Amino acid sequence: MDLFEYAREKNMDREAPLASRLRPATLDEVVGQQHIIGKDKLLYRAIKADKLSSIIFYGPPGTGKTTLAKVIANTTSAEFTQINATVAGKKDMEAVVLKAKETLGMYQKRTILFVDEIHRFNKGQQDYLLPFVEDGTIILIGATTENPYFEVNGALISRSSIFELKPLSREDIKTVLRRAVYDTEKGMGSYDADIDDDALEFLADISGGDARNALNAVELGILTTEKSGDGRIHITLEVAAECIQKRVVRYDKTGDNHYDTISAFIKSMRGSDADAAVYYLAKMLYAGEDIKFIARRIMICASEDVGNADPMALTVAVSAAQAVERIGMPEAQIILSQAVLYVATAPKSNSACNAIFVAFENVKQHRTTVPAHLQDAHYKSSGKLGRGIGYQYAHDYPNHYVKQQYLPDEIRDARFYEPSDNGHEKEIREWMEFIRRQ
Secondary structure (H helix, E strand, O other): OOHHHHHHHHHHHHHOOHHHHOOOOOHHHOOOOHHHHOOOOHHHHHHHHOOOOOEEEEOOOOOOHHHHHHHHHHHOOOEEEEEEOOOOOHHHHHHHHHHHHHHHHHHOOOEEEEEEOHHHOOHHHHHHHHHHHHOOOEEEEEEEOOOHHHHOOHHHHHOOEEEEOOOOOHHHHHHHHHHHHHOOOOOOHHHOEEEOHHHHHHHHHHOOOOHHHHHHHHHHHHHHOOOOOOOOEEEOHHHHHHHHOOOOOOOOOOOOHHHHHHHHHHHHHHOOOHHHHHHHHHHHHHOOOOHHHHHHHHHHHHHHHHHHHOOHHHHHHHHHHHHHHHHOOOOHHHHHHHHHHHHHHOOOOOHHHHHHHHHHHHHHHOOOOOOHHHOOOOOHHHOOOOOOOOOOOHHHOHHHOOOOOOOOHHHOOOOOOOOOOOHHHHHHHHHHHHHHHO
16 A cells, blocks of 8 residues: 555545444444443354354444444454445355355455345345355354344344344443544544533433434534634534434433433323323423334333233234334324323223233242143153143133133142233123132
8 A cells, every 4th residue: 555545545534424433443442232242242252262153233223233243354364345235236245255265265264244234135135145154155244223033034044143232321322422522533532522411411312322323413513513712612402402303302400301201201101191191292202202212112001001901002002103113203193192192091900010020930939840631732642641631621611611720730829910900800800700719
């Protein structure tokens, strides 16, 4: 590389987007995802030892899928190449495979192929890669925002380790943003900028765990904000909100507005206060809260706090969640309002929630055996072993019920589900009391 090429590359580095410049080069620089790259974790050890097999990174945008691929590129002794499934065609893959074969044959070096947006490959494209992954010509690293078990060839899945990346925590986002503002080597420290604490909190809240989204807002803020009288650029709350295109609603002065409002929203639905619930919904929507996040909270409340007192509540909540994803704003606010009001006004019961936790505790405390008459009786030796013998088929009896033991002998008298007297659970309670008396 001559002097002019070096200067050109350095200039390109400076002009690259902030999110790209700040991308970690080593594992120690990566923020978050400690559940898969902590020092005691398999992926960390595999990258450090340069002993990778095919893997697929799965998670929302901005959580570090491409970053981890780049870290691997910087640490591996294998040949590393990258293609994007949104633009790559069959010829691109054929060229990669041909070069990988040559590299393996001539230098005994394997090739790591990073396929970004791998879910965009059709079945034929994925099938083409399979034999080369199987014979070791290529080590595949795929990145996808979609569930790989639905979008990626089952044969590729079976030959890969799946690592799910989680949205970054608020503290992780704040760490990344401080690095962006004050780092003079890779960040924007040379611009003499400061970011206010409330702006930092707001971006950490509103970015939804997407570091790239938050970094883009900071970069835009620094590049478009004039210096103040003190000679510094100040990223205020107003500047941050404008750059990320989200409204700021000051719920209180503690900086915990995001979580306080969500808490009040959930507690209002649980407490059957429809007016308060729809008010907090409006407040979150006005502030730019993620509609999918709101829909998830409604679904949880419908099951946890309404449960079988009104089984339709969960159906309404799930339907609303599907509808808002397909329709989007602004119409989604009407759908969310309908779901919130249904859940808020529905009869309440947490009996189903309690039942599973009580059952979990029992599972932890007791070792049990499935009663012989309930065991699988479909294979040849089952009769000789006494499996399935004596089982009574409920539909052969009046009311489609016959009294027989279902719980293991060790806990035969245990009770986990105690329906409330509210809504539909009152009928469930009466039925359970009837059959328990038989």
